[in-house]
Amino acid sequence: MSVIRFTGANSRDAMRQVREALGDEALILANRRTDSGVEILAMAESAAEESPEPAPAAAPPTAPPPAGGGQSAAPASAFEAMSEKLLEEMRDMRALLAREQGGREPAAGVDGQVRQLLLEVGFGATLAVEIAAALPDELRGAEALNERVLGWVKRQLVARLEGLDDEAAFLDRTGVVALIGPTGVGKTTTTAKLAARYVMRHGTRPVALVTTDSFRIGAHEQLRIYARLLDVPMYALTADQPVNDLLGRMQGKSWVIIDTVGMSQRDQRVIEQVGHLGGGKTPVRLVLLLNAASHPETLDEVVLRYRQAAQAAGAEIGDCVITKQDEAGRLAPALDVVIRHGLRLLFVSHGQRVPEDMSLAEPPALIDEALTQRREAPLPASAPAARESSGGRASTLMGQGRRLAGTLQALRRRLEGFDALERVWDLLGLPVSVQQPRLEALLADYPGHDRALGILWSERRRVSGAAWSMPDIALNADGDWLALPLLQHRQVAGQQPRLAEAESRLGASVHLMTGMPDAEACQWLEQRALSWVSQVRGSQRVAHGGERHPLKALVALAEPLDEARCRYRGVAARLRLASLPVSMTPKPVRRGDDPQNVLAWLGEVRDAESGQMVAQRYWLTPARLGRQPVPLLLHQLQGDGLALLTRRAWQQIEPQALGEMRPDVRLLMASGTAAVAAHLDLAEDEAAMDLRAELLGLAGARRRRRDVALMEALVQLFLVRDAIRHLGLGEREAG
Template sequence: MSVKRFVGATSRDAMRQLRAALGNDALILSNRNVAEGVEILAMADEAHGQMVGSPAATQPKPSAMPQAVSRNPMRASASPAPQVTERAHVPSAPSAPQADFAAFSERVLGEMQDLRTLLTGQAQRSADPSRMAAESTLERLQRRLLGAGFGARLVEELLETPPVELVHASDELALAWAKRQLTSRLPILDDEAALLDQGGVFALIGPTGIGKTTTTAKLAARYVMRHGAAGVALVTTDSYRIGAHEQLRIYARLLGVDVHALEADAPLGDLLTRLAHKRLVIIDTVGMSQRDQRLAGQVAMLGDSTGQSQGHQVSRPIRRLLLLNAASHGDTLEEVVETYQRASKAAGAPLFGAILTKVDEAPRLGAVLDIAIRHGLRLHYVSHGQQVPEDLSLADGDTLLDQALNAPGDSSFAAEMPQTSGAASQRKQTQSRKQLTRGLLGQGRALVSTLNTLRNEVAGFALLERAWPLLGYSLEQQQAHLEGLLDGAKRRRHLESVEPAQAMLWAQAKSVSGVDWTMPGLSLNPSGQIQALPWLLHRLPAGEEGRVDWAREQLGIRWQLLPRCPGTATRQRMAESGSTWLATAQAGSQVIVEGRRQRLKELASLADTWTELSCRYRGRDAHLRLSRLVVTLADGTSLTAWFGLLSDPESKRQLAQRYWLAPQEIAGRGDAAADRAAGKGSADHAFAQALMAQLVHDDLPLLTRRAWQRLTDAGEKIDPELRLLVATGLAAVVSRLDQERSDWAMDVRAQLMGSLGKHRGRSTQVLMDALLHLLTARDVFLMLGDAGLGGVGLVDEVAA
């Protein structure tokens, strides 16, 4: 019998064809991806018996035969399975020499055993079909990261909770996502000018031969080029290495700066006191192996900087910068950092940061960047040669990670993740991974990354962070701090420094049932995105006209998104001030068309289609078709009625019908969808943006009520204003994360949902739970810091 070929769109389709043709005991010879989908080569069990000439060919196949088709469905992988070399037509007659067929069978069965091992490993990863493509992409990303030199611990932490958007992503998009995660975790000096202007005492420490003396000269040169030579002094404590003092003196003479040599075990405090008039003092220390027993004593000497000046004690704190050899093996770097960090803490303070040296000699930078990330070492500078001062540059995270991820070829020494087969091994690996990624420092790094992103991207999140801890205070303390949080001038300055407000979203007086509060007003940025900066209505001027004036005068708001059609006086006031408006209308709202009063829902069929847009509405993707119709109010004012039909983009099923009223002249002259795609800022585009913003945020009152209810456990007594402020801020952040399509939001959603410890579908409820979890975890880390249990620099970053 011939070897048969089965081709299907997926492995499941191909396996279904195989079983139908050859039964459940067929032997799989190969499995690979082809242009048509997945190809499987297989043969019937009887044919195998004929090939080997077994007299028992027609008997049931022994259980030792490894490649019988499993009765559990096997799914396709993006990576091709090992191929069997013999794919030619197999003679059906048993006339060939038995030994030849036996040898052939042995080779086939050996390769089929390899195939079974691979497929068994894939079966566990294919349990969830929706994640199949993402796992394949992430496996390739995993190999890329490991090949770049990053350690298995950090790689597992990164890939534990990838965004759902990576399910169908290309390798380039997955790599870009990984780079963003690494960038957000890599501490980098953000302001060299501030560092040099402030000055201070810096000690360069590290193992022998790492380049401390040369780096000392390079740092001094950067300062001299900025401030001149008068304010800097160099100190060397290296009395062990022959010529060490003289080498530094040569550099000092070339730069025109002072240099001082300190003998071994001599006190450093008195010398620093004499150098108190120098803005910058750089200490070149003796190089010591991380295994040298004298290391702790040498570092301890750098911790005592107290000296005597005119009978008074003078203290200048010494900031220790650890030099790391970028060309060293990861295990060596790990040992260096742990030893020097331990010694530095014993001397009174953790390491201030790190400088990478010999970057030009390092074939791969993954290991040293991995060390900096996991130990929270802020990278200040990068040294990449011997020239002074040219070969020292400010550390740049993007450049370093690009160099690390684009390292050519594969490393023979790159660590590999254990690839084992079998359910027991898979369970063991999964448990180990979860324990690893849920460790204190791993969670802390993800927490810092998420908080920093939210602070940078969502206007008002910093206010929410300040308000959140107050929920646990006494009622008197809450009220004492509340006025500062609600100070209008401070809030306006915050908006001006982050992003301006372009529109104001006003809700109905009683937007949701079951609560006794009124939904605060929320501003939107120029892109129509919500800002987490609630404005409590009872603290604003009374009345529709008064609030509209306040928004224009105090915040510079041009667009007013109203819950109902404004009155005649308000419309006139907005027209005179150059403001414009858009109001939600009900299906039963009556207007005049062709001289007759009609309800809006009866006029939808008469409206002209204006444009079609995509949006996300109440936690799901939707298609929006906008139509318009000129109508007249009872007072004779001509307006444009807008009709929005929401439908499912795939099934085309109608989801909702929405209605608005707006001034006749503000939109409708062009194609808003085309303007949006082209990035144009036309009036039509601005109107479509405002309309979309009002539509997609109509669930904010419900989100606020959910957050309000969830805050019942935060404290026994909560001030109502504080509770409403926090609840609305939470709702705004959740809505922004659900609506936002940018890469940063995708990353934050993945980190937030991953923090819940289990895979859950994306929804506003899940995002709300995760955001509450994030803020609670922030409190925990701050408490750990107060107890002295936080990671190095981690608590400071959490509280930043």
């Protein structure tokens, strides 16, 4: 590579020489004025790309020598040295740019593509990394962002963005609402829009407008015009006037909205203003306005400072309105701030017209819109999470609190008995003398009459390595396990009396048992024509072809059925079933007992990936049911690991760390948590997949045994519930 010096009478002459020698793509490295005119150092662009090392400069034959003879040698050498240094820096810059461009290649893996998508539409790196890391295993095998992956991403974002179910949740709640926020965010216009919506819903009589803005010229007049158009009164509140004094003059006004003076979030008077609003006897609901066109770091600071001011005044800011959506290039940055700070988004304003240019915040529609506004990400996909502002980091707890509360709500909606399991966990930390009567009251009417389709009966002996017996699990009408199991020691003695009590008290008509039913229980089941399944050992002897054989010896004679997908102890598996008609005699055998015709089921459980056999199982069912019990066999098989999962949960719930607790309370906590984890591990619908992703994301770890990871995440979820409630981060009242 050659750096060439060109000297001309003026800049135009020197540049002409550069173009003639090197073409229009020449790189100009440096230029300076000399006694004879203008001197330019240049090189061909191709030489800069191809040559790894700097080369000494060489003058072309056509370039005139510098004026002044030898006296200019020393300045020329210094000039060339400086040029070489500049060239080296340019080369480093080229390499850096090349690395940057390489980093913008499509991210590897679908999780990387999810992260890249979220960054490019404007969500922050913290949220992007969090969601990408929680991508379910079922979706990680996708080669690109297909519709299923995008649907999951949308659901994750919608679940994190809290809005109103309808306008009535806000407009039908009487009281005083104050709109707060920085200067120019649109408080006065939003005040008019909200007032107009209320008037259309309830009429003019209950409404009053209040302004505290005595700083802006014409601020009173602008709101007064809106008040006149809406036919509602307007009042002015001075800085030293208590809110209660003004409210006393508003007889019959049940909905008062205050348009506050705009202040920079860095203005120390923000605390005084919020304190003034919340200092009276009448509670004031604070609604923070956020400008969608503002920089995300600015919005972060606005939320942080105004929340600090509210906290100092003994108030809380939980609601917000996004304004000026029509002026924002992208919606995602504002939504990102709302999500991370755990705010509830009430409305979105997108213009000046009153009241048309404001709509109820509908999370699905807002997320859809945000995901269409894609541009090049500010950071390459392979880069670590972008730096969040101190305010963003400080607010993470608020967003996480809302997220945890949302997960709890989803579990309550999904699982019958989850609310009862929560009440058992509420006993944690109470004196043992208090735990007992509260547990008795809780279990007295649980799960309630006709709440259970069937029962998964556990073995009537202690779990290996434990000092307790696995509780029984009730099944609801859909065949799902109830979240709170049934303690064995609270049930009547004897197999047939237990079955009868389950039928009379719970309405159970399906029984999944371990071992053959005794003669009395078998007769009772057949008299009522109930559905039952008995899981037995391969050594169980049955009659076939006039002879008695162990079940495992009859495998070759059984009729094979199609394979069924399943999960076995937290791992994807396949169940190969075969059936064979046999007969059995109930035990203990009594004189006069007749052999009973049953179907023997022989099952092989194989790992879904390797095909290796991991377990063999044998069942007996009434012959009258034919092949109907196949789903019941799967239910019993998938409950096979509940006892071991409960033992792991028992070990997690350590009294020395969590406080004294009764053994039966601890067992219900452990077995209930295990049942919920197993249910989520087994379920195949999208809602379950989303809950799994959320819980595994909270746990922050992935492992082969997904059911164990879910159990540990649920234990953590229960343990932080009290902290959520204590900090006021839990479920918000409906209004």
